[in-house]
Amino acid sequence: MSKPRVAIFDFACCEGCQLQIVNMEEELLDLLTHIEPVEWREAMSESSERYDIAIIEGSITRQQDEERLKLIRSRAKVLIALGACATLGGVNKLANGFDDLNEVKKCVYGDAARMPHLLTGQVKAVSEVVPVDYSVHGCPINAEEFGYVIRCLLRGTTPVIPNFPVCVDCKMRESTCRFEYGEICLGPITRAGCGAPCPAAGMWCFGCRGYVDEPNINGARDVMERYRKTVDDLKSRMALFNTGQEQPHA
Numbered sequence: 001m002s003k004p005r006v007a008i009f010d011f012a013c014c015e016g017c018q019l020q021i022v023n024m025e026e027e028l029l030d031l032l033t034h035i036e037p038v039e040w041r042e043a044m045s046e047s048s049e050r051y052d053i054a055i056i057e058g059s060i061t062r063q064q065d066e067e068r069l070k071l072i073r074s075r076a077k078v079l080i081a082l083g084a085c086a087t088l089g090g091v092n093k094l095a096n097g098f099d100d101l102n103e104v105k106k107c108v109y110g111d112a113a114r115m116p117h118l119l120t121g122q123v124k125a126v127s128e129v130v131p132v133d134y135s136v137h138g139c140p141i142n143a144e145e146f147g148y149v150i151r152c153l154l155r156g157t158t159p160v161i162p163n164f165p166v167c168v169d170c171k172m173r174e175s176t177c178r179f180e181y182g183e184i185c186l187g188p189i190t191r192a193g194c195g196a197p198c199p200a201a202g203m204w205c206f207g208c209r210g211y212v213d214e215p216n217i218n219g220a221r222d223v224m225e226r227y228r229k230t231v232d233d234l235k236s237r238m239a240l241f242n243t244g245q246e247q248p249h250a
Contacts, residue, residue: 002036003034003035003036004034004035004036004052004053004153004154005035005036005038005048005050005051005052005053006035006036006037006038006051006052006053006054006055007037007038007039007040007048007051007053007054007055007072007076008021008037008039008040008041008042008054008055008057008082009039009041009054009055009056009057009072010041010042010056010057010058011056011057011058011059011060011061011065011068011069011085011086012058012059012060012061012065012085012092012120012123013057013058013059013083013085013086013090013092015042015057015058016083016139016140017057017082017083017085017136017138017139017140017141018040018042018043018057018082019042019140020140020141020142020143020146021141021143021146022042022043023143024143024146024147027143027147031147031150031151034154035053035150035154038050038051039051049075050075051075051076052076052077052078053076053077053078053079053080053153054072054073054075054076054078054079054080055079055080055082056069056072056079056080056081056082056086056126057082057083057085057086058083058085058086059085059086059089059090059092059093059123059124059125059126060123060124060125060126060128060129061092061120061121061123061124062119062120062121063121066124066129069126069129069130070129070130072130073130073131078133078134078153079126079130079131079132079133079134080132080133080134080135080136080149081125081126081127081132081134081135081136082136082141082146083136083137083138083139083140083141084137084138084139084208084209084210084241085125085139086125086126086135087125087126087127087132087135087136087137087210088125088210088241088242088245089123089124089125089128089243089244090125090139090208090241091139091240091241092123093123093125093243093244094239094240094243095120095123096122096123096243096244097239097243101120101121105118105120134149134153134159135161136149137161137191137193137194137208137209137210138193138194138208138209139206139208139241142193142194142195145161145193145194149161161191161193162191162192162193163191163212163213163214164191164192164212165187165188165189165190165191165192165212165215165216166186166187166188166190166191166192166194166196166199166205166209167187167188167192168192169192169193169194169195169196170187170196170199170200172196173195173196173199173200175196175199175200176199177199178199178203178204178205179223179226179227179229180227182227183204184204184229184233184234184237185199185204185205186204186205186206186207186234186237186238187199187204187205188215188216188219188220188223189207189211189212189215189217189220189238190205190207190208190209190210190211190212191209191210191211191212191213192209192212193209194209204237206237206240206241207237207238207240207241207242208241210241210242210245211242211245211246211247220234235247
């Protein structure tokens with residue numbers, strides 16, 4: 001029986017999620033005994049137009065990128081969106097909030113703003129351009145979750161991605177709630193599955209895994225009121241990774 005042919009592609013991103021895959025080390029070596037990588041710019045020079053599984057990192061920022069993504073989708077049996085830039089549009093999507101993007105690019109890049117690769121438009125998540133079969137969330141991704149998704153596909157089963165808030169992960173780690181430190185944390189409305197490393201390391205949840213499908217809005221509101229935080233405080237934090245996403249509501 002032939003191994004599934006896997007290709008990894010990147011668009012507008014830092015490629016940090018692919019680096020997480022490389023950092024899997026021995027587990028990655030084990031996965032490679034069950035799949036055949038045919039294209040992956042981060043780790044190999046070969047390329048191919050034939051693949052069964054396409055893994056996409058990065059948001060879509062140019063018309064030619066949309067065309068390239070559609071071509072990849074037409075060739076792949078399964079398409080996986082990898083990381084926050086691909087699943088949500090990520091930090092890149094903050095650009096959509098500016099009226100004059102050219103002025104922003106000029107401020108950041110100076111004369112180099114005219115370079116062809118910076119001639120971008122509205123930023124889109126992968127699912128806004130083509131159908132996505134599975135998503136691996138986070139910035140960067142959780143390597144263990146990525147391995148789990150790939151192994152499920154190899155077994156012919158559907159991966160189950162957590163649909164409860166990061167607060168559950170925090171409780172399981174016995175981490176002190178960041179609200180206790182007077183901080184705003186997006187844990188009550190953000191999809192779990194990362195293991196809550198940010199709160200455990202002394203940082204609030206940034207919301208990089210997107211919103212949980214049915215967040216406990218009333219519970220989150222109670223927490224905000226208890227610690228004298230406002231909805232506006234919360235919304236300002238939500239924009240970092242969730243610009244353009246439908247906001248949770250009661």
